[in-house]
Amino acid sequence: MGYIPHTEQERTEMLAAAGAKSLDDLFAHLPKETKCGPLPVPHGLGEMELSAEMRKLAAKNRSAVELACFLGAGAYDHFIPPVVGELISRGELYTAYTPYQPEISQGVLQLIYEYQTMIASLAGCDVANASLYDGGTAMVEAVQMAMRHTGRMKGVILDGALHPYYLDTVRTGIGALGVEPSVVAPKGCVSDLAALAAKAKAAGEELTCVAVGYPNFFGSIEDLGKLAEDVHAAGGLLVAVGTPWPFGLIKPPGHMGVDIVCGEGQALGVPMQYGGPYVGYIASDKALVRRMPGRLVGKTVDVQGRTCYTLTLQAREQHIRREKATSNICTNTALCAMMAHFYMSCLGQNGLKRAGELAVSKADLLRGKLKALSQTSGSAIKSVPEYAVFHEFVVETKKPAAEVLEKLLAKGILGGLDLGRFDAARKNQMLVCVTEKRSLEEIDAYVAAVATA
Amino acid sequence: MELIFEKSRKGAADPYFPKEDPAGTRKAADVLGKGALRTEPEDVNKRLALPELSELEVVRHVLGLCRRQVGIDSTFYPLGSCTMKYNPKINEAVSRMPQFAGMHPLQPDNTAQGTLQVLYELEAGLCHVTGMDAVTLNPMAGAHGEWTGILLIKAYHDSRGDGKRRKILVPTAAHGTNPASAAMCGYEVVAIPGTDDGLVDLKGLEAALGDDVAALMLTNPNTLGLFESDILKIQKMVHDAGGQLYYDGANLNAILGVARPGDMGFDVVHMNLHKTFSTPHGGGGPGAGPVGVKKHLAEFLPVPFVKKTGDTYAMSSDRPKSIGRVGAFYGNSNVYVRAYTYFRTYGKEGLPEVGKHAVLNAAYVLAKLQDTYTRPLKHPCMHEFILQPTKEMLAKGVRTLHIAKRLIDYGYHPPTIYFPLVVSEAMMIEPTETESKATLDKFVEAMKKIAKEALETPELVINAPHSAPVGKVDETKAAKDLDLRFCACE
Incomplete structure (x- = not known):
């Protein structure tokens, strides 16, 4: 049955050794009211039938492999070299538990140490942790890290141009502690840095942190240097939230005085897989490291003085500190962090930068073509708002964006995100992303599909 | 390296x-x-x-x-409370199909019917397995599930205007995540003592219960591997006091298909699908920690959720009293594709066999080793059990840590050690149902050899491991001279 290896004879011998007459006998001490009969679930399947069944279900999906994906908004369709999937299929890595036994876990430990180095350097920071669940929860952890550092609970100020789902996740996360964040509306698609700074100043003694998107939800990238100065002057920490993928090419938050950088690392070699598993990242200045949540891998030596790696600062964690722990988290997403490692290692500094350049150039190309279309009568495009972006931007449509996107889908194109989903006032706007993976043919097909209303 | x-x-x-x-x-x-x-x-x-x-x-x-790393694929991994069962390869193959792996989380529902159906049917299956009325797949790990579950309990009490319940009761032997998750929801944590037999002390529980208690968090089988046979009394006591009963599903594998937390009177359950449903641990995650609830809590479940209308599935956020969103998208969807594949492998007839063989394997190894090591608890074991070094071994200076490290020399991953904290020198052994008798016999033989070595050549055990890629690691130095990254200046 399935992957239970016992033969009838072995079962009999084992039961005898355990002093039981039958398998049911092993449960004789359970109250009968707690026991269940056969469950109303489907019969089990052998692998042959199961494969066919799962293929049937898979065929009901139309994935980004079949469709040209111009949809981003927190999950990105990048080219992932096949080597990433090959390496992560190693049983030593994906069937291992958390590396609590360093003697036989040097593989995962060293890979995570290397991942910490890569992700910290990408964010332009001193240190990073071994990863968190996802971008939304990483942001919750970043805000709580700022609370621990400042010893304050209130005064959490959030950029309204953060991913709406991240904002919701933070509302739930810190709402559990009775804290309500204040949210500063963006100016169009651009984070309102001046208003964020003013709000930080007004919070006075209560200020904990300001969290700003970079790139923000609408793809906007603005220099954060001045905001960092203002927030520091007001006595708080600045948190930047965003995908780290562009940081091989553009100025990373850590170079602009940002204290904590966090977000979703999926773009670094992890498939989109309908939202998870992903890899939340968090990086910071080394002065904050003891406030950092989650697992950390550190370098040390063994009894013979040989360099090796181990989980460290575990005294902050729940299995030691229980209710006084820095966080209840006892898992990272090591598997996805290792994928990010393989991706960054294979691409290297030059590859990541080059991919970034291609994405920027191609996004600019589509953005330009859509802008040109907006000047012609009869197209579906009303205008293309001007602001600095990396590979994602907002387009205003003449009809509701949902209708335009449906038309694109009919042509095999996932055209972007209907912003009306989050804000009724934006129902004629869509968020469009162009990664390095999109071909010129796909870009042309996109333009052709929206050339007529 | x-x-x-x-x-x-x-x-x-x-x-x-x-x-x-x-x-x-x-x-x-x-x-x-x-x-x-x-x-x-x-x-x-x-x-x-x-x-x-x-x-x-x-x-x-x-x-x-x-070559410097072991996984279940390389060796027997009897890590107590972690359920290191075989991760079937078909689960991986299915999850890597481009039609699942290549799905964007914000795609229109009509392009995602396959994934949505998988998620919907898995939710239904998990309801049956746990005896609960509704399940959310949003939480991304066990601790995340706990935290979500406690928020649901909070929302329930708040909705009844019952704001004075500020305490969560947790047995002293509980997983560290229980008190940590309760604290992250703003609760005061109160420890409940256990009896010498390793079960909840009913008198202690009675004394702690009152109109300020929001819930009792319990693992069953508990963290000592024992079934709380007074569970029906416990549930009545907690409910009579107006509290809710929370089930930590870490040990669900022991009763899979045989007994259900819902039938024991639990109101909230979290499951660790990376344990019970064979999704890979990945060297420390991703996990998947779905939460099941009874009817009275369903309206508070997080968003989004999968809705079925006729034959069509849709992602919905229409749940006005929801505690909100607990992560960016819909949990670890592609872990759920694996868990669903596993669920369909076993099905109606197979699921109870999982629980039964998990207990059989543990009971067998315990029977073989209980005369060689000290067995501190006499209650029948479930899917895992605790041993200690004997007095004679301890007199030679051989402790649990040494035995665990010596097992590495014999080619095994050590069991969980020094957990639960309430048993001194604990070695928590959980074989899981996917190990054959031959593997277990060899492990028993190794444990017996180590017991002999502990008495005859204790230094050999104390200084283990001898054959691992690295020897004992200086953890103090790691924390003191904190070095978390490579620096080009080195």
Whole structure:
């Protein structure tokens, strides 16, 4: 049955050794009211039938492999070299538990140490942790890290141009502690840095942190240097939230005085897989490291003085500190962090930068073509708002964006995100992303599909 | 082993992207403007530090590290309370199908019917397995599930205007995540003592219960591997006091298909699908921690959720009293694809066999070892059990840590040690149902040899491991001289 290896004879011998007459006998001490009969679930399947069944279900999906994906908004369709999937299929890595036994876990430990180095350097920071669940929860952890550092609970100020789902996740996360964040509306698609700074100043003694998107939800990238100065002057920490993928090419938050950088690392070699598993990242200045949540891998030596790696600062964690722990988290997403490692290692500094350049150039190309279309009568495009972006931007449509996107889908194109989903006032706007993976043919097909209303 | 950065060769080429800009495009630097571009600062630690290597060099680096790492695929892994069962390869193959792996989380529902159906049917299946009325797949790990579950309980009490319940009761033997999760929801944590037999002390529980208690968090079988046979009394006591009963599903594998938390009177359940449903632990995650609830809590479940209308599935956030969103998208969807594949493998007839064989394997190994080591608890074991070194071993200076490390020399991953904290020198052994009698017999033999060594050549055990890639690790130095990253200045 399935992957239970016992033969009838072995079962009999084992039961005898355990002093039981039958398998049911092993449960004789359970109250009968707690026991269940056969469950109303489907019969089990052998692998042959199961494969066919799962293929049937898979065929009901139309994935980004079949469709040209111009949809981003927190999950990105990048080219992932096949080597990433090959390496992560190693049983030593994906069937291992958390590396609590360093003697036989040097593989995962060293890979995570290397991942910490890569992700910290990408964010332009001193240190990073071994990863968190996802971008939304990483942001919750970043805000709580700022609370621990400042010893304050209130005064959490959030950029309204953060991913709406991240904002919701933070509302739930810190709402559990009775804290309500204040949210500063963006100016169009651009984070309102001046208003964020003013709000930080007004919070006075209560200020904990300001969290700003970079790139923000609408793809906007603005220099954060001045905001960092203002927030520091007001006595708080600045948190930047965003995908780290562009940081091989553009100025990373850590170079602009940002204290904590966090977000979703999926773009670094992890498939989109309908939202998870992903890899939340968090990086910071080394002065904050003891406030950092989650697992950390550190370098040390063994009894013979040989360099090796181990989980460290575990005294902050729940299995030691229980209710006084820095966080209840006892898992990272090591598997996805290792994928990010393989991706960054294979691409290297030059590859990541080059991919970034291609994405920027191609996004600019589509953005330009859509802008040109907006000047012609009869197209579906009303205008293309001007602001600095990396590979994602907002387009205003003449009809509701949902209708335009449906038309694109009919042509095999996932055209972007209907912003009306989050804000009724934006129902004629869509968020469009162009990664390095999109071909010129796909870009042309996109333009052709929206050339007529 | 050398770090990947130390192998880096500046300027090594990669084969991935065209060097020429696509026709008709502007240069990225011109688009972005010079001020937006990354430049490397003085501070070496803040410079970009990605290695430059050929793909082959990266592959060899990783495979070199694989030789310094064990997983379930390499060796028996009797890690108590972690349920290290075999991760069937078909689960991986299905999850890597482009039609699942290539799905964007914000795609229109009509392009995601396959995934949505998988999620919907898995929710239904988990309801049956746990005896609960509704399940959310949002939480991304066990601790995340606990935290979500406690928030649901809070929302329930708040909705009844019952705001004075500020305490959560947790047995002293509970997983550390229980008190940590309760604290993250703003609750005061009160420890409930256990009896000498390793069960909840009903008198202690009675004394702690009152109109200020929001819930009792319990694992059953508990963290000592014992079934709380007074569970029906416990549930009545908690409910009579107006509290809710929370089930930590860490040990669900023991009763899979045989008994259900819902029938024991639990109101909230979290499951660890990376344990019970065979999804890989991944070297420390991702997990998946779905939460099941009874009817009275269903309206508070997080958003989003999958809704079925006729034969069509849709992602919905229409749940006005919801506690909100607990993560960016819908949990670890592709872990659920694996869990669903596993669920369909076993089905109606197979699921009870999982629980039964998990208990059989534990009971068998316990029977074989209980005369060689000290068995502190006499209650029948479930899927895992605790042993201690004997007095004679301890007199020779051989402790649990040493025995665990000596097992590495015999080719095994050690059991969980020094947990639960309430039993001194605990070794928590959980074989799982996927191990054969032959494997278990060899493990028993190794444990007996170590017991003999502990008395005859204790130094051999105390100084173990002798054959691992590295010896005992200096953890104090790791915490004191904190070094969390490679620095090019080294």
